[in-house]
Amino acid sequence: MNIDAVIPWVDGADPAHRQRLEAHLASRGGGRPPAARPTRFHDAGELDWCVASILRFAPWFRRIHVVTDRQEPALVARLRGTPAAARVRVVDHREIFAGHEHCLPTFNSRTISAVLWRIPDLAEHYVCFNDDFMILRPIEPAAFFRDDRVVLRGAWHAQAGASALAGLRRLFKRARGDAVGRAGNREAQELSARLAGFGRRYFRLPHVPYPYRRATLQAFFAAHPDLLGRQLAHALRSPEQFLAESLAAHLEIAAGHAAFDDDLRVVQLKPGEQREWRLRAKLRAADRDARIAFACVQSLDQASAALQAEIAAWLDRRIGRVAQVLAGG
Template sequence: MSEAVDAVLTWVDGEDPAHVAKRRAFDPGFGAAGVEATRFASRDEIRFSLLALLKFAPWLRRIHIVTDGQIPSVVTELWADPAMQDRVRIVDHRVIYAGHEDLLPIFSGRTIETALFRIPDLAERYLYLNDDFFLIRPVQQADFFTEKGPVLRGQWMTRAYGLVPLLQLAVGRLKRRGKNWQPVGFKLQQLRAARLVGWGLRFFSIGHTPHPLRRSTFQRFQAAHPGVIEANMAPRFRHGSQFNPASLANHLELAAGTAVIAPSDNTVYFRADVDKPQRVREKIAEAEARENALFICVNSLDQAGAQVQADILAFLRRRIL
């Protein structure tokens, strides 16, 4: 396959005093979702995520890092090589929100993801990754795209799953009495995306893995459904009305017959804030031994204990640097 493929990473240094002050100025108050400091914390994960893409997916045309007036130090280092100045690009929120500047600033990853297809000169086919996703083995274009379209990793789930968040909402209101609290679960937002496409009794649930997407899929949906994309681009923090944009694209591709479903066991998932040191060592051993483990996701590294952080960072250094 010769068609160019880009990668898009979203990143923010949430401990930057200027960013902290900006978040505080727009803090929606008690009970809101997605305001926790851990969602913005950085342990330099972007370094490993970016360098892993360059090492294990050298066929990528460009890597776009979408951020809010910041440049990670690893990019500054890479830009010492003039060739990297075009291959690794910084894309400010103001660029993808051109024409919608009144919505800025944005602090929700889900909101920002909705606008990624607006990146100037973005390839038709692109991979979207959070900065806590890491390639750990060489991958090929065919791992993400076929001639038909994207290669999806996940599993089918019944739409009855939607009853669970509704129960959570009822219980949460009783416990919190907070008018801003709403269910914004990862799978619930995928369920909403499936409903936008008209799926019946089930939906395709994706996990924490790189997402292969096509720019034209979003463009066609936006043209056919005016205002839907724009509404999802609006909330500054996560909101209960939002859908998962990658899931929207997946269901559109599935409905059109242009997606291929691959085995979903290519990711080793770390809950760094919950996993105990022994469990982390077991997962590291699994990632090192299992040849079909192409990616890892490390959730909430900033909240992990010192030993867990040290073990995970040592593993990333061995595999990537």
């Protein structure tokens, strides 16, 4: 089975990208919404650890597609002339938005993830990594796919938004012209489940690499092109949007193409929300617990300089950088 890795990436410090974002915000009017906070586009070098972790701990991936908006990560330039160069490919937004170019530029990960299946020459089976996802120990393809079934991690929850009262609240907000709700992860996962036919509960996914079968979303959007068009129309995150990874997971569950396995866990580091003592405790726990196979480091830029250095040193020890992996270190 050929399996590809897909990594959406952005460098918010790029003047051209910043200019496109500011132009979009000016066209919207009003202040800067939470979905356009600089931390969402900040590049703290996470891509190096992400790619290094794939090369070191999952070398069976056929190819790594780095999806960008008219940018090239410095890492890709450094790979030229190395054995890994042929395995890492930069994919521009214009390739995956072909036929929907009027939706560009976009600054919305939910919009982008909905069309990752359109990457040219993408393997039927692929795993999507955020650029702040890393693998922490050797894993096999069965961590993501088993007998053509996707392996899902998470748990079933009742849908808070499925109640009659929640429906009335949404209708009332629409009548007043208010936003339907916050563009939260839980709400988006609930919406994704409903689109796949799950009305009362949803399978909540943690922040881990997500397995996909390309044909699943391709067939769904062929049957629902208007839904894809509405998803792509949002240049910034919106409460009207689903999560592609959650939609795909629920479609696989409904079709009987999902396996459930929580043996491999994730350590989620959120410097913008978690106190330093808690972050350090999480690092120690990840070192002790062999079941923790993934790390998610959200908004590393929001940590103090000292803590950023501490987390970077931990990632260097657990994973290393791409140059070190290629050198056999």
